[in-house]
Amino acid sequence: MSSDIFDHRQIEPKWQETWKKAHFFEVQPEKGRPKYYILEMFPYPSGTIHMGHVRNYTIGDVMARYKALRGFNVMHPMGWDAFGLPAENAAIKNKTHPAKWTYSNIAYMKRQFERMGWLFDWRREAATCSADYYKWEQLFFIKMYEKGLAYRKLSTVNWCPSCNTVLANEQVEAGRCWRCENEVTTKELVQWFLKVTAYAEELLEGCDKLTGWPERVKAMQKHWIGKSEGAEILFEVADGPKRGTKIPVFTTRPDTVCGVSFMSLAPEHPLTLELAQGTSQEAKVAEFVEKVRKVDKIKRTDENYEKEGVFVGAHVLNPVTGGKLPVYAANFVLMEYGSGAVMAVPAHDVRDHAFAKKYGLPIQEVIHSETPHPSVQEQAFTEQGCLVNSAQFSGLSSEEAKQKIPHWLQEKGLGKPTVNYKLRDWGISRQRYWGAPIPMIHCAKCGTVPVPEKDLPVILPEDVEFTGEGASPLAKSEKFLNVPCPKCAGPGQRETDTMDTFMESSWYYLRFCSIPSAERPFVAEDVKYWCPIDQYIGGIEHATMHLLYFRFYHRVLQDLGWLPKDISREPAEKLLNQGIVYKDGAKMSKSKGNIVDPDALIQRYGADTTRLFVLFAAPPEKVLEWSDAGVEGSYRFLGRVWRMFQGNLSLIQDVQPYSAAHSDLNHVDAKKVRTKTHQTIQKVTADLEQDFRFNTAISAIMELVNEIYGFKVELSDQVGRQVLRESIESVVRLLNPFAPHLTEELWQALGNTTLLSKEKWVDHDPSAVELDVITIVVQVNGKLRANLMLSKHVDKDALAQIAAKDPKVQGHLEGKEIIRTVVVPGKLVNFVVK
């Protein structure tokens, strides 16, 4: 065993087996012991783990192990986000069944998890594609429907006219279908939505209370929710068959209402085609709508994208001035924001200005700038100012008008003050097979009827074909599709849409609180004990979608009575968003061919080296740039620890760690090593307690190892051997969460029969970390001129005097006048000279 190099192939499987037998993290609620629920975002079982997983779960494993060493009752569960598009794509390509593909991936990835030394309470394992899991989701959906939180409306999907099928954004490559390469267009379908907007205000306010969440994530969520105050204003159609219809617009600038010179409608707006019907513009409008359908939304909202529009052949009336305004369909107006209709004020909005210039529409100034500004004919004035040309409102300030105009409109029934959010309701319908069926039945007589609770789960049929063409596979299964209506027993048809997979990931943390069972989604008592999640860890790419949806879902379940009333409204107390793993300057991905295979790393260097490298190479929240040489370095460090240990074993195996007072230690070298040891314990502990600073924690351990290498002890030096034992044992203990296999092995070699991973974390000796002599920096005009080694007891005035006498400093003071002396005790002296 005292070979020069450690054999991870022998060591790692041995300890993995031992941990398994020790039932690590198989916890239950325990009164009187602090709990710690640590959760990493569960993986999509795509086949094999990738470096993003390695990073994510290593961070989680280290923290779980550390908190366990600190005495917490640690719950560390794992499961599989098992529904989703890739399984279906694989089914289409390889003619396998998504279930078969998914479950075999899960089995393989689970073995990889074990080989990385990640410890979980596998009794809590759940796969979201099992009926035991999605049954509850179907039930939650029905409860939401009954409360009015789930509803149907028309919405747009990507459509491939040649495959006759709906495409996910990912299946659209540069505007073309991934399978047949035909041009993709859009189509309106009736789909299911959840009313996230009903919780917009609460989700927004909640952001400020999430003190354990990164500021950047909260900022993104706030902007995503996008609250803005303004007014809804109604414009009445003035001509044509739709005459008298009131079109609502949302505006944040009701003060500019008198300057409206036209109305812009989203091309997808139902009225766009209706208004044009029967007019000479009808063909042109239809052509324009078709054209815009093919352009993606990001492009359409680009400020530099060419603004285009077409007159729809109808007019509306300005509710304040009564002026007759043309209606345009415009490519920069989106159906999703506000009402899909915009009152255009060219004088005071950049986009409207460009549009008016292009189509020769009037530009009427209604807000006058108090500071010089070019004519609004030349450039839009978008700031606030004083109202002009605004009938009875002229003379008001923008601020006053923003209050008065909406109220005046409200009195006339022509509008109202309102709050608008960018946040849109959550579209959960997917025209796909591999997802949880939406438990609804459509009946010609009774309408849409929920599947009765006793008939849940609505199970995915297995006898379906995956072609990637035509309607969803579920719509092609006669047996699935045709069922009697639960209300009238007449002929009914099942809903064939399945749910967005974010539905599953919105409540899995609750499922994990109890051992999964087909009998209930979770046990409320368990949820009460374990929730909220103390530490949630996952990729930054989830900042606005998953991390907002699960905050919403948690509140909904609480309001529906599934969760105890007296637990937090927030699912997760603290959040860490780890950065992405790069290689050769780009995100690792199969398509770019810059993948590193974790299996090969484990085989060659072992799990401990792999773990150490991903933690050491970068702070967890930042991008990690992959480096094969860096992996080699981590491997070398563990070898160095091994050799340090083996080389000193004969000196330390028969002595106890030093335990007398630090001040009694007279041995100069030993004292230095002991100080370094306790400084390291203090530093590593602080790094783990505060902000997951694994990289600096590992650096500190490396420094200690370097120090121990320089510490030479004779066999006869009993005290020196005790200090050496204390230092080496500290390295082993501190390194344990990072490199658990190797350190268990060393712990055993020290003669211990316990598991190091179940020991207590050590605390530093405060008397050992303090130095008597400290370095004082001397600056002249802020530039470093000398370092002084002084007792920490030297006072301020003495410090300045000693500093001024230093020969190096004097050289820079000569012939100059000291106009100021800044002394920072314990740190520096700065002479300001002229």
Add this chain to the structure above:
RNA sequence: GCCGGGGUGGCGGAAUUGGUAGACGCACAGGACUUAAAAUCCUGGGUUCCGAAAGGGACGUACCGGUUCGAUUCCGGUCCUCGGCACCA
């Protein structure tokens, strides 16, 4: 485009509250060990100028400007780059 990050030696990064810029590691160079190589152990190093050397000067944290005795850190602006943008998860 919009929202949110990031930019420090040859490279990954460190500097905890505005106080020694470059810890630790990689790569590189030199030395020890070895018949030799690998491995290992030890040592060195931001750039530039002066000096034989010891040593010393100037510059330096993307760029421009500001605040301050002192700025990688705070403020204003610019450039580059990455993540998200609602059907990948």
